Amino acid sequence: MLTLQCVDLGKAFGRRWLFRRLSFTVPQGTGLVILGPNGSGKTTLLRLLCGLLQPTEGQAIWRCNELNLSPVKARLLLGAVLPDCEPYEELTAEENLELVANLRGVPAENVGEWLERVGLANAKNQLVREFSSGMKLRLKLAMALIHEPMALLLDEPTAMLDEQGRQLVAELIAEQKRRGIVVIATNDERDVGYGEQQVILGKNR
């Protein structure tokens, strides 16, 4: 069982607060959608949840089987699709996925399965630098999900996808909810339906 709990979470850069006193709990099997205008701190909140940034105040805790884990310690449970978590452009799609599989202790045969799943099986030997933004996003999804994480953090997961891609994301999110938690930061109103809970940032700016 996994639960995400944020208590009075706040982040400031210099003297400018992006958000303050943010408190919410996301139980197992739930999707949380983070909404807000550009610059309201949606991606920053995702970075706080996976320990890539430290909060200025408050804390985020991942509770897993009676263990309380800081976001840094919880990275083993997480998969993330973030704008600053790119695949290696000079490697092929397959090599990128193999790298994550090797780091995460995932069997090599899962690489092919995931390439198939995200529709990149035909492009597996193509360098990522030759990929379109939609293909890159599909690869990032596979890289975030190959180890079947308990929590998935997604930043604008459908922004560059066609209708088929949106369908794929919907399937992956539904599957992830059965396994654990999904947190989605988005500007797209069509993505709001992915979450049972919402956090709206930028209201008090």
Next chain:
Amino acid sequence: MANNKSFWAKTDERKVQGAECRVREERRRIFRQSSWLIQVFAIAQKDFQSEWRTRHAVVTTLAFALISLTLISLSVGSLRSEPTLAAGLLWVILFFAAITALGRTFTKEVDARTDNLLRLNAQPSAVFVGKMAFNFALLLLVALIAIPLFITLMGLVVKNAMVFVFTVAVTLVAMAALGTILGAMLAKVQSRVALLAVAAFPLFFPALAAALQVTASIFGANPEVSAASLRALCAYAAASVLGGLLLFEEVW
């Protein structure tokens, strides 16, 4: 009755053990991660694959080393057989070649926004050792090409080849370890290449000073290779690797 009790007690114990085992299994599945060594290998392999495709670091570092050693060998004239000068020039070339190479390791990750991929998926110490292994291999390649050329162009005689090779290898280990941690610290700073050279010199100095003494002896300045310098060099290289391992998590 007592037997009955112990039977039930044993059954409960087994149930508890079974539950604990299931929890351990569940935790192992959830907190799945590769062994540290596999992570190190995966990171180094990724850097080699990447370098093989672009050849950026190899070309720039080798170009620097070859151009500078050609110019030096042309300009020193009759002083070329002076052992201390030759040893100094060799380590100047290798130092700046190392700075050119080491600066890129993390800068490239930050510029391509791939550094967080490693942060999220790998243990910090595995990232350090994987990157250090790649840096060491790169420096070794440069040394393997530049040093024989330098010795030939300068007309030097290597009196103790084994000790010379050992000295170069240990100094490169120290440089790779210190360069890796400095590269990680400075990766997000502006004008990092200039800063790396400035910050690296005081850190590299003890290793370079010891290597210089040993190399000068080997080139003929002193018939006896200083065992104390060699020991100091080995100790400094070991401390650099250990220090890097311990500190890397703080700077990563």
